[in-house]
Amino acid sequence: MSSSHDIGQTKSRTAPLEMTEEQFRSLGHDLVDRIASFLGSLRGRAVTPAESADKVRATLDAARTLPEQGEKANVLLENTAGLLFEHSLLNGHPGFYGYITSSAAPIGMLAELLAAAVNANVGAWKLSPMATEIEAQTIRWIAQFIGYPADCGGLLLSGGNMANLTCFLAARAAKASWDVRKQGVASGPRMLAYASTETHTWLQKAADLTGLGTEAIRWIGVDKRQRMDLDALQAQYKRDLEEGYWPFLVVGTAGTVSTGAVDPLPDLAAFCQERNLWFHVDGAYGAFAAGIKEAPPDLMGLTAADSLAVDPHKWLYAPLEAGCALVRDPAALRNAFSYHPPYYSFDAEATNYYDLGPQNSRGFRALKIWLALQQAGAGAYREMIGEDVSLARHLYDLAVEHPELEAFTHNLSITTLRYVPAELGASVGSEQTEASLNRLNQLLLTHLENSGEAFCSNALIEGKVALRFCIVNFRTSTADIEAVPPLVARLGRQAHAELNCQ
Numbered sequence: 188m189s190s191s192h193d194i195g196q197t198k199s200r201t202a203p204l205e206m207t208e209e210q211f212r213s214l215g216h217d218l219v220d221r222i223a224s225f226l227g228s229l230r231g232r233a234v235t236p237a238e239s240a241d242k243v244r245a246t247l248d249a250a251r252t253l254p255e256q257g258e259k260a261n262v263l264l265e266n267t268a269g270l271l272f273e274h275s276l277l278n279g280h281p282g283f284y285g286y287i288t289s290s291a292a293p294i295g296m297l298a299e300l301l302a303a304a305v306n307a308n309v310g311a312w313k314l315s316p317m318a319t320e321i322e323a324q325t326i327r328w329i330a331q332f333i334g335y336p337a338d339c340g341g342l343l344l345s346g347g348n349m350a351n352l353t354c355f356l357a358a359r360a361a362k363a364s365w366d367v368r369k370q371g372v373a374s375g376p377r378m379l380a381y382a383s384t385e386t387h388t389w390l391q392k393a394a395d396l397t398g399l400g401t402e403a404i405r406w407i408g409v410d411k412r413q414r415m416d417l418d419a420l421q422a423q424y425k426r427d428l429e430e431g432y433w434p435f436l437v438v439g440t441a442g443t444v445s446t447g448a449v450d451p452l453p454d455l456a457a458f459c460q461e462r463n464l465w466f467h468v469d470g471a472y473g474a475f476a477a478g479i480k481e482a483p484p485d486l487m488g489l490t491a492a493d494s495l496a497v498d499p500h501k502w503l504y505a506p507l508e509a510g511c512a513l514v515r516d517p518a519a520l521r522n523a524f525s526y527h528p529p530y531y532s533f534d535a536e537a538t539n540y541y542d543l544g545p546q547n548s549r550g551f552r553a554l555k556i557w558l559a560l561q562q563a564g565a566g567a568y569r570e571m572i573g574e575d576v577s578l579a580r581h582l583y584d585l586a587v588e589h590p591e592l593e594a595f596t597h598n599l600s601i602t603t604l605r606y607v608p609a610e611l612g613a614s615v616g617s618e619q620t621e622a623s624l625n626r627l628n629q630l631l632l633t634h635l636e637n638s639g640e641a642f643c644s645n646a647l648i649e650g651k652v653a654l655r656f657c658i659v660n661f662r663t664s665t666a667d668i669e670a671v672p673p674l675v676a677r678l679g680r681q682a683h684a685e686l687n688c689q
């Protein structure tokens with residue numbers, strides 16, 4: 188078979204995906220110009236267009252089949268920038284306070300472009316010499332920033348879930364008395380993990396994925412401040428030992444997902460040390476606050492953890508995705524993931540990240556973190572994190588003063604509150620009023636989203652629907668925060684009127 192595409196006929200090749208240097212330069216400049224204008228226009232845009240899925244699919248022409256013929260890159264990039272700029276939730280907007288998702292540092296955007304240009308495979312040192320060393324340095328810097336031993340082991344993963352799972356696997360391999368990697372969890376007594384009821388759902392996934400099953404999680408109750416109840420932990424542990432279970436892990440959270448509460452980490456560390464249990468801290472959100480002087484004292488307990496998960500795509504403002512697993516004993520990751528016995532090490536000098544985690548081929552996630560850390564420096568990072576905490580505190584204080592708002596919690600940079608119409612103020616706590624307030628605040632949340640002026644998520648606090656403002660946003664200013672209470676009150680009144688008319 189011979190055709191004009193026969194590569195034998197020509198010595199040179201220009202594939203349809205190739206770009207000349209000039210084309211790349213021109214397309215790149217054009218795209219960067221568009222992105223710069225987008226970033227410059229953020230404040231003036233709606234935080235979210237709040238469109239229906241049908242509307243978004245129609246805009247995309249979702250049912251269209253893959254075209255047989257190619258399209259010009261400039262047309263594609265222009266159209267696609269429009270699709271994304273106009274139909275996305277903008278978490279870089281100063282009024283974005285939803286979930287624990289941060290605004291992304293612009294230098295991280297440029298880093299992603301640069302990383303893709305080199306396309307290093309950070310699975311093995313040989314495939315990514317400089318990128319591997321940059322990741323190793325990034326890991327050390329992250330550890331130093333939060334006060335964790337800088338000679339720890341660690342690697343970057345896609346996010347908090349994967350970082351926590353990686354640490355969970357390190358704990359499982361370290362604390363089983365049998366070869367659990369080879370023989371499986373069924374070959375020993377039933378392994379158990381302990382965590383508070385406020386723990387993020389990564390734990391169920393980890394228990395499931397590692398074959399322990401979610402019934403291997405002992406959910407420990409919390410106190411009034413949403414922190415793990417130590418007495419309950421002790422009692423449960425004692426019962427489990429007597430019944431022949433194999434407790435191996437206690438998970439403490441440094442900044443819970445709903446209210447930012449910090450478990451009594453020093454007490455948990457001591458508890459684990461006395462019983463030879465693995466102490467893991469989920470610091471996906473809160474660990475970075477350990478570096479600031481306003482940090483809650485218990486937060487420093489994370490330095491005693493056997494492993495720690497942190498999320499650079501949260502408080503280090505890295506663009507998604509970037510999670511990080513740190514382990515005190517650098518050998519623990521190799522013992523959990525490597526399939527080379529220690530005596531079979533090819534090159535003991537080099538770090539081969541495929542040996543230290545679940546991934547084989549790996550992208551260069553470190554670059555965006557590494558550059559942002561240096562652009563700001565540790566001092567300015569501490570300041571930015573401290574400012575987010577102060578802004579959340581300010582919002583809490585404003586809610587306390589506001590006659591129509593009820594402030595619930597403030598921890599780290601998360602503040603929870605709700606709208607309470609004046610006429611219901613006196614009956615707060617009664618079953619009927621609480622049910623109405625839940626409906627009202629749920630509707631208010633939708634109105635807030637549709638307003639495009641601010642975006643927050645919700646939390647359920649002792650059965651009460653709360654608006655949850657999570658400030659992990661270096662663009663949010665005091666003026667933005669001071670605009671929140673009047674906005675919530677205005678939309679609250681509107682929601683209240685609507686519900687009363689029904």
Ligand SMILES: *Cc1c(COP(=O)(O)O)cnc(C)c1O
Binds near residue numbers: 347349473
């Ligand atoms: C965000 C978060 C997670 C999950 O992290 P992802 O990056 O979303 O996978 C886990 N635990 C806590 C406490 C978190 O805040």
